[in-house]
Amino acid sequence: MLRTTAGVVGPDFDAVRAEFDVPLRFGDDVVAEAVRVAADPPLPEHDRTDLELVTLDPLGSRDLDQAVHLQRRAGGYRVSYAIADVGGFVVLGGALDAEARRRGQTLYCPDGRTPLHPAELSEGAASLLPGQLAPAALWTIDLDGDGEVTAVDLRRAQVRSRAQLDYAAVQAQVDAGALDGPLALLPEIGALLHARALARGAIELGTPSQEVEAGPDGWRVVFRGQADVEDWNAQVSLLTGGCAARLMLDGGVGVLRTLPPPAPADVAALRRLAPALDVDWPEGAAPGAVIAGLDPALPRHAAFLDEAASLLRGAAYTAFDGTPPAEPGHGGVGGPYAHVTAPLRRLVDRFGTEVCLALAAGAEPEPELRATLPLLPALMAASDRHTKEVERAVVDATEAALLAGRVGETFPAVVLDAGGDRATVVLDDLAVRARCDGAGQRPGERVTVRLTQADPATRAVRFVPA
Incomplete structure (x- = not known):
């Protein structure tokens, strides 16, 4: 069940998939379970189809995890964020669950992707496709005028996305001053959340990612930066992940995405390098604030950002049940954080969402769910390693073919x-x-x-x- 782009010549990505044992199809039992549960979506009683949600993703995406609606309210804002309710479809201990644990996450290659779940779910019944009645975990997050969280509500709901939007089109609307509808406040709220992240010490490198894409003469390597709308959209996801982490810490159970704070020696070494690379580092400025002012297009700034990656070492998933971890924070985010916003594409998000749904309802997570949490860090670490190996091999193969x-x-x-x-x-x-x-x-x-x-x-x- 590999999605491919036909007719484009270039390096042998099939050889890469074979070398790294990338699964090309789902077992018959997995597909049969997906077909069965997709035929009868678990629609919750709580009906929020009145909410004018829209999705915002790369052009052509079909595995739509999130739908958002932003509105102004007295003294601040309300963020409504619907997340695909994968946990409502996937039964713990079933064939779908076992296969998702084996895969860990959706793996993307230039000529196609290897999804975490069969298309019947990831591109069908569980996806927040426009016009489709779908179950969701609906976060309602109220912010004051400064972007501080004042209230959080989470519950299962049935929703219906109004439109599928893509980054390029929305960015064009922003540039033209014509953005309206459910995303009209995205620049305002996104910029506010970004500023708050920097104030609490978050470190966002913002370096362009090296990617392989189809060109007029075959595959090519490009550096792709992040548009403003992508950053603002990411801030909404980070906001939700922060609220999820707080629910877990207050409830004494969950799985966090953790990253230790930068080692003082690494910060000192980076600061010593700054003058040689024409980087201004004012006295008392935090690394994140210095990095935020750099231009990756400048060679010396690009070199500095490459070295700054040393500040973000040691990312992991940390499960707990009872006593919270001694260091629950994420150095890149500037506070506690949990992955809950991409359950169609990442295994851990399904479990994190289920924990949060239980805690938000004043209940305890089910024993079988709690028993799975300690297994997730190792499963996700193995999946992350595998994904990085494949992505690096794909880029290396393309570079070698080009040269x-x-x-x-x-x-x-x-x-x-x-x-x-x-x-x-x-x-x-x-x-x-x-x-x-x-x-x-x-x-x-x-x-x-x-x-x-x-x-x-x-x-x-x-x-x-x-």
Whole structure:
């Protein structure tokens, strides 16, 4: 059940999937269960089909986890956030549950994706598709004028999304000053939440991600930044995850997404590097505030951001039942945080949502659910490792295919990091990021490099200073 893009030539992504044992289909028992539960959606009694919700996702998405409605109220705002009720469809201990635990998350490749759940659910009955009556976990979060949470309500409800919107179209409306409807307040609320995150010490690198996409002549590598609407939309998700974490901590049970605060030694090392890369770091400024003022398009700032990733090491999932963890916070978010907003695509969100639904109703999570929580950190850690391996192999294969036959040519590049007799460089024109062997290179420096190896079979790409 692999979704592919036909007719586009390029590197052999099938070989990558085979090497990393990416599942290509669901078992007959899993599909049969999905078909059965999809035929009879578990619609809750609470009816909020009056709420004018819309979804906001990449163009063409079908696995729609979230639908949102934003409104102004006396003294502040109300955020209504409907999350696909996957837990209402998936029975603990069933075939769907077992397969989801094996996969962990939806895996995306340039020519298709390997979903966490069969399409009957992920692109059908459980997805918040426009016009479809669907069950949801509906968060209602009230904020004051400063963006502080004043009230939280969570319950199961039946909802109906009004429209499926995409980032590019909404960003165009924002740029034209024409954004209206349920998302009209997104820039205002998103910017307010972003400012509050920085004030509490959140660290958001904002570096462009290296991705593979289809071009007119085949697959290519690009650096993709995040549009404003994507950041604002992410702030709504982070707000909800913060409310979920507070419910769990107050209730004494749950699974958090944790990240230790930056080590003082790492902060000090980054601060020492700042002057060499033309980064202004005022006395007393937190790392997140400094990073927020940088421009990734500037080579020296890009090199600084690459080094700043050292501040965000050690992310994990932390389950607890009884005594909360000693360090429940997430250094990147600037406070406690839990994954609950993407249950169609990430296993842990289904369990986190079920815990929150129980606690919000004043009840205890079911014993079988509680017994599963300690298993989730290891399951998600393995899934994260697997996903990163596949994504890295896909990019490496594309880079090697793009450069095959060009050994000996020279390319303008920027040094991102360097140490000893090797560095990491990014080519100006091809968005290729690769190793460059040779001493004397400095982060942020513009250089010319010569290609010495580009092997699609091994996915190896190497350069030396020209």
